Amino acid sequence: MSPTVDFTYTDEQLELRGVLRKYLAAHSPESVVRELMDSAGGYDRAQWKDLADQLGLQGLLVPEEYGGLGLGATELGVVMEELGAHLACLPFLSTSVLATTVLLSADGEAAAAWLPGIVAGEVTATVAVTEGRGAWDPAAITTEAVPACGGRYLVTGVKTFVPDGHTADLVLVAARSGGELLLLAVEADTPGLSRHPHSTMDQTRRFATLEFGGAPATPIGGDAAKALDRAHHVALAALSAEQVGGAQRCLDMAVEYAKNRFQFGRPIGSFQAIKHKCADLLILIEAARAASAFALWSADADAEGLPLAAAMAKVTCSEAFFRAAADNIQIHGGIGFTWEHPAHLYFKRAKSSELLWGDPALHRERISRLLELTV
Amino acid sequence: MSQPRIDEDEARSLARALVADLPPARTPVRDFLAAQFDRGLAWINHPPGHGGLGADVRLQAAVNHVIKEAGGPDAFEINPIGHGMCAPTLVVWGTEEQKRRHLRPLFTGEEIWCQLFSEPGAGSDVAGLAARARRDGAEWVADGQKVWTTMAHRSSWGLLIARTDPDAVKHQGLTAFLLDMSAPGVEVRPLYQLTGEAEFNEVFLDGVRIPDAARLGRVGDGWKVVLTTLMNERVSIGGVIPPRGSGPIARLVERYRELARTDPATARLHTGAVADLWVRAEVLRLANIRLSQLRTGDTPGPEGSISKIIAADLNKDVYSELVTLMGAEGLLYESYDKVRPVLAMEYSTPQKAFLRSRANSIEGGTSEVMKNVLAERVLGLPGDPRADKDVPWRDIPRS
Ligand SMILES: Cc1cc2nc3c(=O)[nH]c(=O)nc-3n(C[C@H](O)[C@H](O)[C@H](O)COP(=O)(O)OP(=O)(O)OC[C@H]3O[C@@H](n4cnc5c(N)ncnc54)[C@H](O)[C@@H]3O)c2cc1C
Numbered sequence: 001m002s003p004t005v006d007f008t009y010t011d012e013q014l015e016l017r018g019v020l021r022k023y024l025a026a027h028s029p030e031s032v033v034r035e036l037m038d039s040a041g042g043y044d045r046a047q048w049k050d051l052a053d054q055l056g057l058q059g060l061l062v063p064e065e066y067g068g069l070g071l072g073a074t075e076l077g078v079v080m081e082e083l084g085a086h087l088a089c090l091p092f093l094s095t096s097v098l099a100t101t102v103l104l105s106a107d108g109e110a111a112a113a114w115l116p117g118i119v120a121g122e123v124t125a126t127v128a129v130t131e132g133r134g135a136w137d138p139a140a141i142t143t144e145a146v147p148a149c150g151g152r153y154l155v156t157g158v159k160t161f162v163p164d165g166h167t168a169d170l171v172l173v174a175a176r177s178g179g180e181l182l183l184l185a186v187e188a189d190t191p192g193l194s195r196h197p198h199s200t201m202d203q204t205r206r207f208a209t210l211e212f213g214g215a216p217a218t219p220i221g222g223d224a225a226k227a228l229d230r231a232h233h234v235a236l237a238a239l240s241a242e243q244v245g246g247a248q249r250c251l252d253m254a255v256e257y258a259k260n261r262f263q264f265g266r267p268i269g270s271f272q273a274i275k276h277k278c279a280d281l282l283i284l285i286e287a288a289r290a291a292s293a294f295a296l297w298s299a300d301a302d303a304e305g306l307p308l309a310a311a312m313a314k315v316t317c318s319e320a321f322f323r324a325a326a327d328n329i330q331i332h333g334g335i336g337f338t339w340e341h342p343a344h345l346y347f348k349r350a351k352s353s354e355l356l357w358g359d360p361a362l363h364r365e366r367i368s369r370l371l372e373l374t375v
Numbered sequence: 376m377s378q379p380r381i382d383e384d385e386a387r388s389l390a391r392a393l394v395a396d397l398p399p400a401r402t403p404v405r406d407f408l409a410a411q412f413d414r415g416l417a418w419i420n421h422p423p424g425h426g427g428l429g430a431d432v433r434l435q436a437a438v439n440h441v442i443k444e445a446g447g448p449d450a451f452e453i454n455p456i457g458h459g460m461c462a463p464t465l466v467v468w469g470t471e472e473q474k475r476r477h478l479r480p481l482f483t484g485e486e487i488w489c490q491l492f493s494e495p496g497a498g499s500d501v502a503g504l505a506a507r508a509r510r511d512g513a514e515w516v517a518d519g520q521k522v523w524t525t526m527a528h529r530s531s532w533g534l535l536i537a538r539t540d541p542d543a544v545k546h547q548g549l550t551a552f553l554l555d556m557s558a559p560g561v562e563v564r565p566l567y568q569l570t571g572e573a574e575f576n577e578v579f580l581d582g583v584r585i586p587d588a589a590r591l592g593r594v595g596d597g598w599k600v601v602l603t604t605l606m607n608e609r610v611s612i613g614g615v616i617p618p619r620g621s622g623p624i625a626r627l628v629e630r631y632r633e634l635a636r637t638d639p640a641t642a643r644l645h646t647g648a649v650a651d652l653w654v655r656a657e658v659l660r661l662a663n664i665r666l667s668q669l670r671t672g673d674t675p676g677p678e679g680s681i682s683k684i685i686a687a688d689l690n691k692d693v694y695s696e697l698v699t700l701m702g703a704e705g706l707l708y709e710s711y712d713k714v715r716p717v718l719a720m721e722y723s724t725p726q727k728a729f730l731r732s733r734a735n736s737i738e739g740g741t742s743e744v745m746k747n748v749l750a751e752r753v754l755g756l757p758g759d760p761r762a763d764k765d766v767p768w769r770d771i772p773r774s
């Protein structure tokens with residue numbers, strides 16, 4: 001018997017949501033998002049540091065022994081939802097979800113070396129796994145790590161679509177040494193690492209190609225395959241909560257507009273075509289919330305069930321967010337198609353989230369394997 | 376009126392003669408289009424002298440096909456709003472003098488046209504528009520704001536609808552005008568869309584003087600003029616008949632084949648979706664052929680909305696799948712540099728096409744509103760209760 005899922009929020013979790021919502025309303029309004037969207041780095045280091053000083057969220061998943069909050073995946077979901085609703089331009093998914101999860105599976109030395117800096121908002125980090133088309137597939141990794149002196153390695157290979165790869169201070173790169181998969185820490189200013197930021201459709205989330213040409217690297221220990229697997233699923237669960245937050249914001253925008261926009265002498269929300277579109281989104285988002293919360297809960301309480309739960313969440317939340325963002329444009333009519341209106345920012349985020357780490361078709365395939373439905 | 380005086384073979388041989396006399400490769404575009412107009416092959420259903428031969432409208436497809444095969448220019452692409460919407464409206468509503476003055480340079484692309492219907496407060500409900508035109512002797516004075524005006528920044532002329540009687544019920548107080556876009560008081564400001572480009576604009580009218588000779592149709596007939604334009608717009612957007620498997624679906628299939636070569640396991644996950652989209656594209660093509668063969672009059676009926684709705688959904692879905700097939704590469708975008716394009720409807724890269732196609736279910740009338748038209752005008756279902764009927768326009772509730 002697996003433990004029973006609990007979808008209710010504690011008072012502390014609700015308070016966390018309230019505090020963060022207020023913080024983001026003040027520090028990450030649309031005007032700031034648009035400014036950062038156009039900046040080279042894509043986020044503001046001072047703001048990142050301020051978030052650490054004020055709320056300490058960078059250390060959300062980090063145990064107290066490293067200075068973190070030691071909270072769980074449900075709290076992570078609360079945070080991701082708010083970040084998604086505001087399209088906050090912060091390296092949170094890369095630093096505080098991916099890299100942090102990987103470091104928590106590493107040996108104590110690496111964790112002690114890096115986590116306090118991350119918690120303090122002084123170090124940003126990312127994980128470089130994907131190659132080629134960008135699928136998360138550790139078995140297909142070709143990047144190589146060759147032993148050098150002093151327990152260090154030299155890494156050679158190309159990683160694509162590394163989240164925040166152009167700004168991260170620390171890159172945890174997955175590479176192969178002989179038959180063995182390793183995770184190695186590479187500092188960003190290391191000679192032998194060149195970084196090429198992509199020009200992204202969703203300008204609020206950045207990726208880079210990282211070229212390692214014999215870059216010196218320190219292995220972080222632990223079971224790399226396991227650590228990557230865990231990071232992948234936790235990141236998918238976190239992403240699904242971000243998608244829920246974005247979808248909900250799209251629905252809120254659409255409903256607000258449908259109440260106030262008059263055509264034919266009536267609010268457009270009084271036309272059933274629009275009313276039903278909104279109700280359909282409510283239904284989709286409700287389902288997405290359940291799928292996402294279940295994945296987050298599984299991350300803490302049911303490691304065995306996590307891969308299935310994470311894949312279900314990826315499929316459900318990707319589709320809900322895309323629909324919500326697309327319908328939000330449609331419900332706004334011409335104004336929803338303009339640069340000046342925020343609807344497109346969510347639409348681009350929705351597509352980029354749908355494709356990140358595997359599209360729904362890929363995750364359906366994974367689900368069918370997990371359910372042993374393949375013939 | 377359009378009597379089918381020539382048949383398809385004759386139309387084709389006239390088109391062959393055109394491309395033989397003026398080989399597209401060696402003829403300047405404008406000269407070619409001028410000759411096409413003068414030979415009555417521009418809009419073959421128009422009367423002689425106005426770009427046509429008074430022939431059956433369905434013969435135009437045969438003419439276009441021959442010209443396209445020979446590498447000839449596409450007048451529609453150069454001046455889409457003018458060609459697809461303003462010209463058919465002019466030919467129905469224009470005086471002899473107006474037709475003679477405007478149709479030829481419109482067709483050759485010498486004079487680009489835009490459509491000044493929508494306003495901030497009047498999109499779907501375009502009959503609720505507020506831009507005013509007041510009579511002043513032999514002139515009219517226009518004030519107000521138009522919005523989403525595609526290609527206004529390149530236009531010499533605009534088809535303007537303005538309110539001439541705010542005390543009449545809303546459909547009756549409107550009048551159409553041919554607006555000289557270079558007239559004093561016309562200001563065009565770019566409006567950027569989510570692709571980063573400004574195909575469309577805001578157009579401000581401030582005390583713009585329009586001669587009464589530039590009025591299109593009678594005073595108060597503006598709504599009838601609008602209907603002519605919108606019917607043609609729907610056909611012009613949704614009713615193109617491409618060869619089987621061409622256009623957006625060809626791009627999708629090509630991308631799929633490439634993926635099948637490089638990453639068959641991933642391609643397999645998308646086979647069903649691609650086949651489904653291919654079927655939808657092909658069925659739309661067949662439906663368009665069917666509708667065009669059944670069409671008799673010069674002005675298409677509300678059935679045109681069927682093609683437009685299908686095409687909008689299909690386009691959006693095809694381009695979304697195209698970006699999906701690219702994997703993470705689909706997350707990239709060339710550049711959001713703000714530009715004011717020369718041609719409307721840029722679908723160059725898959726990502727740009729993906730973003731641009733979102734407007735397909737909004738531009739030229741939203742899919743929701745067109746379904747209302749189908750339900751009420753084709754199926755005869757009762758309309759919504761109306762708060763804006765039988766009341767003077769100035770008393771209608773608005774936001
Ligand atoms: C790319 C682009 C190019 C354009 N080019 C031109 C141009 O050149 N010239 C021009 O005049 N206009 C142009 N338009 C404007 C276009 O015709 C309008 O955007 C469209 O008619 C919708 O009007 P709106 O934007 O005001 O939306 P609204 O009318 O405010 O509609 C908002 C939402 O309400 C829905 N709605 C409204 N009424 C009803 C109803 N009765 N029943 C059910 N649902 C309803 C709509 O479907 C939509 O989803 C262009 C638009 C776009 C996007």
